[in-house]
Amino acid sequence: MSRIRKNYENSFAHRFLVFVKGDKPLPEEDHVEEWKHRVAEVKETERAENASYLELAETDPYEDAKRFAKMSDMRVFRRIYYVLAMLMCLMIIGMLIMNVAYMPAFGSEDTPTNNEVAERYLEKGSEETGVVNTVTGMILQYRAFDTFGETNVLFVAACSVMILLFYKTEPEADGTEKRKRKKKAAARHNDEAVAQAEAAAETPDGSVTAPSCAWPQGMQEKETEPERDIILQNVARVVVPMIFLFGLYILLNGHLSPGGGFSGGAVIGAGLILYNAAFGFRATRRFFDEKVYDIIKVGSLCLYALIIAYYLFTGANGIASIVPLGKLGAIISSGLILPINLLVGLEVACTMYAFYALFRRGTF
Amino acid sequence: MEWVRFIIGSLCIVCGLLIALIAAFGLFKFRFALNRMHAAAMTDTLGILMVLLGLIIMRGFCFDSLKLALIILFFWFASPVSSHLLAGMEVEISDRLKDNCDVEETERKGGVQ
């Protein structure tokens, strides 16, 4: 057991630890009265939580952890734990660095990656696929099936998120009268809050929030949503088209410079998210809702599958592809790589925006 | 001529690095988030202007320097807006606000308080 110095609280190490963690100094030991008060408080809040059905809204999610951290028996154990964790990390770092010493030098000739496959890609790549950027030629032509699998993974991820978030629990059958009454009270209370908020929002100055009756049933915007910011809106009007243009540039230049479907799609999705953060879900739903999402996502995936099928068919039967490769270095060249890039970009942009919207609001 | 361009550009870059250093000092010197934001926003506008201007001068006029100018322009659009949003959030959620600055009581409209 490690011995603790008498004036450890004043020592440099302790003060440095507190500085790094950024919290207040540890509490004194003799605060028994405060402890009792805290326990009573915790009990009361627990009771209140049982009384209400809003279990999600904890007062302090770290209550238990804080209580555990204050137990004085645990302090020595925690210190040993810290030391052991640090030792483990240092050991792993040392092992990894020792491994690095045994690796071949960067760019040396006898590395195992310098084999005939890389040679073939580098020598014949641009004349066989018509791309300048060899990486794009590899992932979209030689290994197009692999990339198709990755796109499918995105599709399945979005689908599973939607399944999990759209799953609605049935109202409990054994709900007693008390619970029902409370729900009714909650509804009344929330209505009051909404009415107050709307009354406050209809003041003549500033942006007026639209009345919630314009929404489809059960799709109202949350009343806790931050109000629209006019400065952000004005900047978004300038910046969002720029972001879309840049994303298109990356998409269309995928076979000429680094970039391509995944990064360009991510940039376009970021533009959609920025538009949404500035103008809200009402404005975004005018051009992007469930129908558009379904059409774009499923359509682009099916077209992609068609192209892959064409490649597989021609490759397996030894037929030369009839799609012309075009001039090396031009925008419209390299056969079917440009449409594949566009389709992958659409897929990725839809998935990014869908994740944002689903986790933020639950629907589009 | 090449040397003159290189020296002017490197002086600009050194200025930008000094500004970033001052901003990092301000992050530790000030005690409250709004003051820290004041220091850090200096890097986003003046610091990036000086560094990228130095790079543009070194590079000469071509497509790359146009892209660098586009980055500066984007930062000048984006940084004040993000500072504005951040300050709005801090004013609303902070419970140390009244200890650190004079607050004028006004009616807050909309939302739940």
Added chain:
Amino acid sequence: MTIPAVSGYFFGSAIIVIILIMFACLLRAIRGPEIADRIVAVNMLGTLTIMVICILSLWQNESYLLDVALIYAMISFLAVVVLTRVYLGVHREHLMNRKNREYFAEYADGDAASVAADAAAAVSGTDNAENASAAAPAGKGGDV
């Protein structure tokens, strides 16, 4: 001494200085007592990273790195916007839920007496345990 040799040394030292500043920002991002401090520090980290990328692109003569820098600028702006919006929304929802719960606590009928009894029992129950754990540090002091 040619310009490429000198510029290599210059760019290298500039990148080292920027990385030192980045470590300072990282310390503030870890420490920052409030969420706004952290967001400010992370935003400044992003700006410094863009500086590094631009300097690298000139040093290595690779113009595609500038595209990366532009995307990075967009993403860091977007991160601040979305973080502030989402955090504000979550904060307001939290406040509203707390308000609702207080309302329920008032509304809960009947068992106020049992609440009080339970609280008293809790206090007396933890009394012994607290005494025991309060005695422990005293023993530790003697050990030292």
